[in-house]
Amino acid sequence: xxxxxxxxxxxxxxxxxxxxxxxxxxxxxxxxxxxxxxxxxxxxxxxxxxxxxxxxxxxxxxxxxxxxxxxxxxxxxxxxxxxxxxxxxxxxxxxxxxxxxxxxxxxxxxxxxxxxxxxxxxxxxxxxxxxxxxxxxxxxxxxxxxxxxxxxxxxxxxxxxxxxxxxxxxxxxxxxxxxxxxxxxxxxxxxxxxxxxxxxxxxxxxxxxxxxxxxxxxxxxxxxxxxxxxxxxxxxxxxxxxxxxxxxxxxxxxxxxxxxxxxxxxxxxxxxxxxxxxxxxxxxxxxxxxxxxxxxxxxxxxxxxxxxxxxxxxxxxxxxxxxxxxxxxxxxxxxxxxxxxxxxxxxxxxxxxxxxxxxxxxxxxxxxxxx
Numbered sequence: 074x075x076x077x078x079x080x081x082x083x084x085x086x087x088x089x090x091x092x093x094x095x096x097x098x099x100x101x102x103x104x105x106x107x108x109x110x111x112x113x114x115x116x117x118x119x120x121x122x123x124x125x126x127x128x129x130x131x132x133x134x135x136x137x138x139x140x141x142x143x144x145x146x147x148x149x150x151x152x153x154x155x156x157x158x159x160x161x162x163x164x165x166x167x168x169x170x171x172x173x174x175x176x177x178x179x180x181x182x183x184x185x186x187x188x189x190x191x192x193x194x195x196x197x198x199x200x201x202x203x204x205x206x207x208x209x210x211x212x213x214x215x216x217x218x219x220x221x222x223x224x225x226x227x228x229x230x231x232x233x234x235x236x237x238x239x240x241x242x243x244x245x246x247x248x249x250x251x252x253x254x255x256x257x258x259x260x261x262x263x264x265x266x267x268x269x270x271x272x273x274x275x276x277x278x279x280x281x282x283x284x285x286x287x288x289x290x291x292x293x294x295x296x297x298x299x300x301x302x303x304x305x306x307x308x309x310x311x312x313x314x315x316x317x318x319x320x321x322x323x324x325x326x327x328x329x330x331x332x333x334x335x336x337x338x339x340x341x342x343x344x345x346x347x348x349x350x351x352x353x354x355x356x357x358x359x360x361x362x363x364x365x366x367x368x369x370x371x372x373x374x375x376x377x378x379x380x381x382x383x384x385x386x387x388x389x390x391x392x393x394x395x396x397x398x399x400x401x402x403x404x405x406x407x408x409x410x411x412x413x414x415x416x417x418x419x420x421x422x423x424x425x426x427x428x429x430x431x432x433x434x435x436x437x438x439x440x441x442x443x444x
Contacts (some may be wrong), residue, residue, distance in 0.1 A: 077107055078115040081410055082138055083333040084357060088341040089115060091353040101406065108132050115340060118144050119406070127155065134344055138336030140164065140199065141279060141341045143248040158343035162330025163200035166417045166438075169203035171302070172243060172277045173324035173382035177373065179273055179300040179319045185240075188212055193236030193245050196278065197222060210436040211373075237267040241275060248279035254323070258284040265291045273319070277302040277326040287309060294316045302326045308402040312394050321390040323408035324381060330359055330414040347384035362421045369427035372434060380421060382413045 074093030078085050079100040089095060098107060100119030108114060108130040115136045115295060122135045123146035135150060136158045150157045180187045192208055197217040208215050217229070218236035236242060248328045250257045260274065261284040268274065274297055276283055285305030291297035292314070300320035304310045307324060315321055326335075334357065345352045364379050366372045378384055386408070393404045418438035425431040431441045 074112045075110055076113040076115060077103060077111045077132075077308050079103075079117045079120065079138075081117065082115060082337055083330065084337040084341075084355075085115070087355060087357055088337055088353065089113070089344070092344075092348075092350060093234060105130060113344065116144075119409075120144065122146065122150065122157070124149050126443075127153075134158075136344060138163065138340050138342035140336075141247050143279065145320075156343075156347050158340050160339040161337035163339050164327030164329065165199035165203050166419070167329035167332035167415070168200045168245075168277055168327040169207060170329075170418055171322075171381050171383065172204050172245075172275060173207050173323065174277055174327075174377040174383040175277065175300045175302065175320050176243065176273075177239060177377055178383050178387070179275070179298070181374075183273070183298060183321050187205065190214075190240040191216070192241045192243060193218065193231075193239030194221070194245060195233070195236050196245035196247075197230070198245060200233070200277075201243075204243060204245065207437060210433070226244075233264075234267060237264055238269065239272070240269060241273045243275040244282055245276045246278050246282055248281055256282045260284065260288070262287045262290070265297055265413070268297055270296055271298060271301060272339070273298045275300045280304040280307050280324075285314060289314045289317070308405040310393075310401050310405060311407060312401065315390065315394045320383065320387055322386040323390055323393075323405055323412075325386060325409060325412050326413035328409075328412055329417050331417040331420060334359075359416070359420070364423050365419055366425040366427070366430060366434075367421060369425065369430040372425065372430045373426075376418075376421075376423065376434060376437075376439065380415065380418060382415065385413065 076089050077096045080097035100117050103120050105126055111132050113134045114132050118139050119146045130157045134156045138160050140161055145157055149154050177187055191214045194205055194217040197219040206217050216231045216236055218231055219235050223230050246256045249255050259282050265287055280303040283305055292299050299318045301318050302322045303324050387406055396404045421439050423434055423439045423441045424441055425441055435441045
C-alpha cells in the first residue's frame with residue numbers, strides 16, 4: 074500500500090507507517106502525478122482534495138488531520154466512492170488555550186484588563202465551548218452565539234448582535250459557503266460596525282470568515298482592533314493588515330503535540346475501520362512538562378507564554394512583514410512548519426506555593442503542586 078502524506082503530520086510512522094510505504098511531501102506541493110499509484114492520501118488544510126487533484130487516481134481514502142473540511146470537496150469525494158475522514162475536536166484544547174493567550178496578550182498591549190472585558194464567543198462548538206470554560210475559570214464575563222446549536226434547542230445562547238456588542242469578539246466557526254448559516258465573510262462591514270469603537274476581533278477559526286478589506290478599513294480607522302491567527306487569503310497575507318494587527322500569529326493555534334497527534338490517531342482509527350485492519354498499538358510517550366511559578370502576581374502571563382509562545386510567534390510574524398511581496402507566502406508556510414514544541418495545559422506539572430494562584434491554575438487544567 075502506498076500512502077502519500079503531508080510531511081508535517083505527527084505520528085505518521087507509528088500509525089500509517091505500519092500499513093504501507095509512506096511518501097511524505099510538502100502539503101502545498103502534492104499534485105495528481107504524485108498520486109498515480111497511491112492508495113491513501115493523508116493531508117492537512119494546505120492540500121485541497123478535489124477532482125482536480127484526485128480524478129483518475131487510484132486513491133480510495135482521504136484523511137485530513139484537521140477539524141475543518143473546507144479544503145475537501147466532500148460531495149465529489151462521496152460521489153466517487155472515496156472514503157474521507159477528518160478529526161473533529163482533535164486540537165480543541167490547544168486552540169482554545171492559544172486563543173486565551175492571544176486575548177491576554179492583546180489586552181496587555183491595549184492597556185486593558187481582561188477581567189473587565191465582556192467576551193462574545195461566536196461558535197460554541199469544540200473550541201468555543203472550551204474557551205468559554207477557560208474564561209469562566211478566570212471570572213471573565215462571556216456570552217455565546219451559535220445559530221445551529223440554537224436550532225437544536227440549546228439554552229443560554231444570545232443573538233449575533235448581542236455577541237458583536239461585546240468588548241472582545243472571538244470567532245470559532247467552520248468555513249462554509251452553503252447551508253442555512255454560511256460563514257464565508259460572515260464578519261463584514263455591517264458586523265464590524267456593530268462592535269464597540271475599538272473593540273477587539275479575535276480570529277483563530279478560518280481566515281475567510283472575515284472580509285479582509287472591511288477589517289483593514291476598520292483597524293486602519295481605529296474603529297476596531299484585531300488579533301489574528303488565521304488570515305484572509307492565506308498564505309498570501311496582506312502586509313498592511315499584518316502591520317495593523319495587535320497580535321499576529323501564523324495559523325498555529327491548534328499546533329500542540331497533543332492536538333496534532335490526536336488528529337493523526339483519529340484519522341488512523343477511521344482508516345483501520347474502513348480497511349478492516351487492526352490498529353497498531355501506540356507506543357509514543359511524550360512525558361510531562363514542568364514549570365515553577367516565580368511571581369504569583371504574574372502567574373497567568375508566565376504559564377501562557379511558557380505553554381503557547383504567542384509572543385514568539387508574533388515576533389516572527391512582524392519579521393515576515395519585512396519580506397518582499399513574493400516572499401510572504403513561503404515565509405508564512407515556513408512558520409507553520411517550524412514552530413516551538415507545545416503541550417496542552419493538562420501535560421504540565423506546575424509548582425506554586427501561593428494558594429490562590431494554585432487554585433486558579435488548577436481550574437485552567439494544570440496539575441499544580443507545592444515546590
